[in-house]
Amino acid sequence: MQVDYKQLKQFVSSVFESIGCPExxxxxxxxxxxxxxxxxxxxxxxARLAGYVRLYDNGRLNPKPQIQILHESPSTxxxxxxxxxxxxxxxxxxxxxxxxxxxxxxxxxxxxxxNHFGIAGYHAMKxxxxxxxxxxxxxxxxxxxxxxxxxxxxxxxxxAVGIPANEEPAFLADFASTAVAYGxxxxxxxxxxxxxxxxxxxxxxxxxxxxxxxxxxxxxxxxGGDREHGSHKGYALGAIVDILSGVxxxxxxxxxxxxxxxxxxxxxxxxxxxxxxxFLGAMRIDAFxxxxxxxxxxxxxxxxxxxxxxxxGQKVIIPGDPERELEKIRLHEGIPLLDPVVADLKGxxxxxxxxxxxx
Amino acid sequence: MQVDYKQLKQFVSSVFESIGCPExxxxxxxxxxxxxxxxxxxxxxxARLAGYVRLYDNGRLNPKPQIQILHESPSTxxxxxxxxxxxxxxxxxxxxxxxxxxxxxxxxxxxxxxNHFGIAGYHAMKxxxxxxxxxxxxxxxxxxxxxxxxxxxxxxxxxAVGIPANEEPAFLADFASTAVAYGxxxxxxxxxxxxxxxxxxxxxxxxxxxxxxxxxxxxxxxxGGDREHGSHKGYALGAIVDILSGVxxxxxxxxxxxxxxxxxxxxxxxxxxxxxxxFLGAMRIDAFxxxxxxxxxxxxxxxxxxxxxxxxGQKVIIPGDPERELEKIRLHEGIPLLDPVVADLKGxxxxxxxxxxxx
Numbered sequence: 001m002q003v004d005y006k007q008l009k010q011f012v013s014s015v016f017e018s019i020g021c022p023e024x025x026x027x028x029x030x031x032x033x034x035x036x037x038x039x040x041x042x043x044x045x046x047a048r049l050a051g052y053v054r055l056y057d058n059g060r061l062n063p064k065p066q067i068q069i070l071h072e073s074p075s076t077x078x079x080x081x082x083x084x085x086x087x088x089x090x091x092x093x094x095x096x097x098x099x100x101x102x103x104x105x106x107x108x109x110x111x112x113x114x115n116h117f118g119i120a121g122y123h124a125m126k127x128x129x130x131x132x133x134x135x136x137x138x139x140x141x142x143x144x145x146x147x148x149x150x151x152x153x154x155x156x157x158x159x160a161v162g163i164p165a166n167e168e169p170a171f172l173a174d175f176a177s178t179a180v181a182y183g184x185x186x187x188x189x190x191x192x193x194x195x196x197x198x199x200x201x202x203x204x205x206x207x208x209x210x211x212x213x214x215x216x217x218x219x220x221x222x223x224g225g226d227r228e229h230g231s232h233k234g235y236a237l238g239a240i241v242d243i244l245s246g247v248x249x250x251x252x253x254x255x256x257x258x259x260x261x262x263x264x265x266x267x268x269x270x271x272x273x274x275x276x277x278x279f280l281g282a283m284r285i286d287a288f289x290x291x292x293x294x295x296x297x298x299x300x301x302x303x304x305x306x307x308x309x310x311x312x313g314q315k316v317i318i319p320g321d322p323e324r325e326l327e328k329i330r331l332h333e334g335i336p337l338l339d340p341v342v343a344d345l346k347g348x349x350x351x352x353x354x355x356x357x358x359x
Numbered sequence: 360m361q362v363d364y365k366q367l368k369q370f371v372s373s374v375f376e377s378i379g380c381p382e383x384x385x386x387x388x389x390x391x392x393x394x395x396x397x398x399x400x401x402x403x404x405x406a407r408l409a410g411y412v413r414l415y416d417n418g419r420l421n422p423k424p425q426i427q428i429l430h431e432s433p434s435t436x437x438x439x440x441x442x443x444x445x446x447x448x449x450x451x452x453x454x455x456x457x458x459x460x461x462x463x464x465x466x467x468x469x470x471x472x473x474n475h476f477g478i479a480g481y482h483a484m485k486x487x488x489x490x491x492x493x494x495x496x497x498x499x500x501x502x503x504x505x506x507x508x509x510x511x512x513x514x515x516x517x518x519a520v521g522i523p524a525n526e527e528p529a530f531l532a533d534f535a536s537t538a539v540a541y542g543x544x545x546x547x548x549x550x551x552x553x554x555x556x557x558x559x560x561x562x563x564x565x566x567x568x569x570x571x572x573x574x575x576x577x578x579x580x581x582x583g584g585d586r587e588h589g590s591h592k593g594y595a596l597g598a599i600v601d602i603l604s605g606v607x608x609x610x611x612x613x614x615x616x617x618x619x620x621x622x623x624x625x626x627x628x629x630x631x632x633x634x635x636x637x638f639l640g641a642m643r644i645d646a647f648x649x650x651x652x653x654x655x656x657x658x659x660x661x662x663x664x665x666x667x668x669x670x671x672g673q674k675v676i677i678p679g680d681p682e683r684e685l686e687k688i689r690l691h692e693g694i695p696l697l698d699p700v701v702a703d704l705k706g707x708x709x710x711x712x713x714x715x716x717x718x
Contacts, residue, residue, distance in 0.1 A: 104434045
């Protein structure tokens with residue numbers, strides 16, 4: 001099913017309003033969430049809307065959070081998200097980061113007591129709009145094993161860095177610190193196919209090709225796959241994201257990060273901090289060198305890489321290109337939704353007596 | 360040959376003095392360089408000393424640099440290294456970063472017009488000593504292909520992040536953004552062995568196992584190896600390091616980064632900025648939350664990961680553990696040097712009429 005972007009966003013906003021979010025927060029949350037669908041990161045878009053509602057149903061989500069600065073310095077802040085939607089808390093935190101950067105040159109905000117914040121790239125781009133380099137990280141519940149571990153101790157822990165250019169569109173890297181996203185396993189599961197080597201391991205830590213590895217006690221592997229191919233680097237990267245998002249913010253960390261709303265999501269055991277955390281940053285370009293000169297050099301960087309002599313039949317891509325190109329198409333032509341996602345949305349429409357008038 | 364750490368450091372300092380470095384700079388440079396040997400990162404230690412001297416011989420190295428701040432804000436600075444040793448310029452830049460962080464909460468310094476700075480981890484640890492999170496990045500001459508490229512456009516571009524703990528030793532991640540370091544190819548070359556798959560490609564961009572791939576027109580692969588295993592993430596990481604070290608600093612970038620002193624190292628073509636660049640950062644822990652509470656949580660993080668249920672016969676390692684453990688041994692028992700490195704050092708001793716009295 002192909003649906004209109006604006007209608008979809010309006011519907012999502014109505015759902016957030018239905019669980020008690022103020023209109024402005026609901027609109028913002030809908031904008032962040034649906035931007036994932038527009039950019040083709042379908043796993044992080046409206047497919048998760050029912051999950052956010054389950055968070056609310058289970059008392060983990062405060063629809064009217066009092067987002068507060070707990071501590072600050074000229075270039076830093078610690079923010080309490082008051083169990084709000086990460087989709088609302090993170091934009092507020094990034095606003096604080098860019099305000100700090102406007103005065104102090106950079107701004108860095110650690111967030112505790114939040115929930116899933118959608119796609120990291122959305123938040124990084126809010127700084128780019130202001131001629132700043134934007135950083136966004138968040139951690140997640142453990143699906144990933146450190147090198148040589150059988151235990152899952154890290155989430156897919158994404159990192160996004162957005163960098164402005166002049167004539168060229170911005171550079172936007174936004175990637176999980178794993179070999180592949182969990183969503184790729186789900187695709188193979190539906191097709192009944194095995195995974196390539198280097199994506200997952202089994203419950204004993206042996207390399208395997210089982211698309212259901214996680215359900216069978218196995219794990220996703222860090223970027224690099226195995227030790228011989230640098231998995232200790234992917235592990236280190238995921239660890240850095242976890243420590244900045246979790247330890248520096250006073251949120252939970254490592255194996256204690258609460259899962260995003262799944263059926264059995266309530267924390268049974270110990271918690272070591274407050275909710276889920278994020279880490280957001282903004283670096284004002286002209287706190288280093290004149291922004292125009294920098295952006296001209298970024299144009300040169302981007303053009304040179306895009307023009308690289310490529311492997312036959314391929315081209316060299318600038319981080320952010322594919323998502324931006326897809327966004328142009330989807331804003332115009334509509335957003336494809338899988339049947340189970342449509343069913344989820346219709347269920348929410350029915351529950352909250354909303355018209356599902358999108359097509 | 361096994362040599363005494365202090366004697367080796369003293370010898371290296373004498374060599375730097377011999378090319379005109381002031382005594383204090385020579386001592387600092389020697390300390391940074393030999394710390395690589397002590398930690399087992401032999402490729403970045405005294406094996407490169409003759410290279411630094413060649414840089415001087417070819418007029419690319421200023422032994423008495425006037426290191427200057429060109430522009431600054433409360434939490435940032437742009438530094439001109441005046442063609443000095445990166446081994447001296449980077450510690451000075453990190454000092455500026457930590458001074459900024461002491462007041463503004465964080466400090467971020469982009470450096471242009473520098474040279475190779477040794478191991479990134481050394482610089483990150485200078486912030487850790489002050490209860491700050493330390494960041495250090497630098498770019499290098501192109502040996503690495505972006506995903507789908509046949510052209511080498513990025514260096515091995517390392518990133519280091521050091522994070523203080525309390526009872527536990529600090530977390531220190533220090534890694535190149537490639538699947539493997541170039542030094543691992545050299546080891547295989549000496550042994551006449553092939554590389555595992557996923558390390559290098561040939562001149563047409565095909566996967567290969569040739570330890571001499573680079574000499575034959577091929578390239579090192581980004582962390583991830585190929586597209587299916589996330590090489591676009593390793594490419595993005597290397598790109599971020601290059602842009603922060605090169606574009607943000609006004610140094611060269613991408614394929615224009617000047618090579619470290621090799622036989623044919625002079626830039627033949629265009630330059631797009633000033634020398635080689637670095638990017639250094641310091642984040643004061645208590646600009647976010649009380650340092651003691653943070654460091655206690657880091658202890659908990661480290662203990663939990665170290666205690667992870669491991670794959671049979673292995674253990675889960677905290678980033679920085681192996682290098683720190685080796686350093687303890689080597690400071691006590693001496694540093695092993697390969698014959699060609701000893702020959703290089705003896706050559707320098709002879710040239711500068713220095714006693715090579717280390718054993």
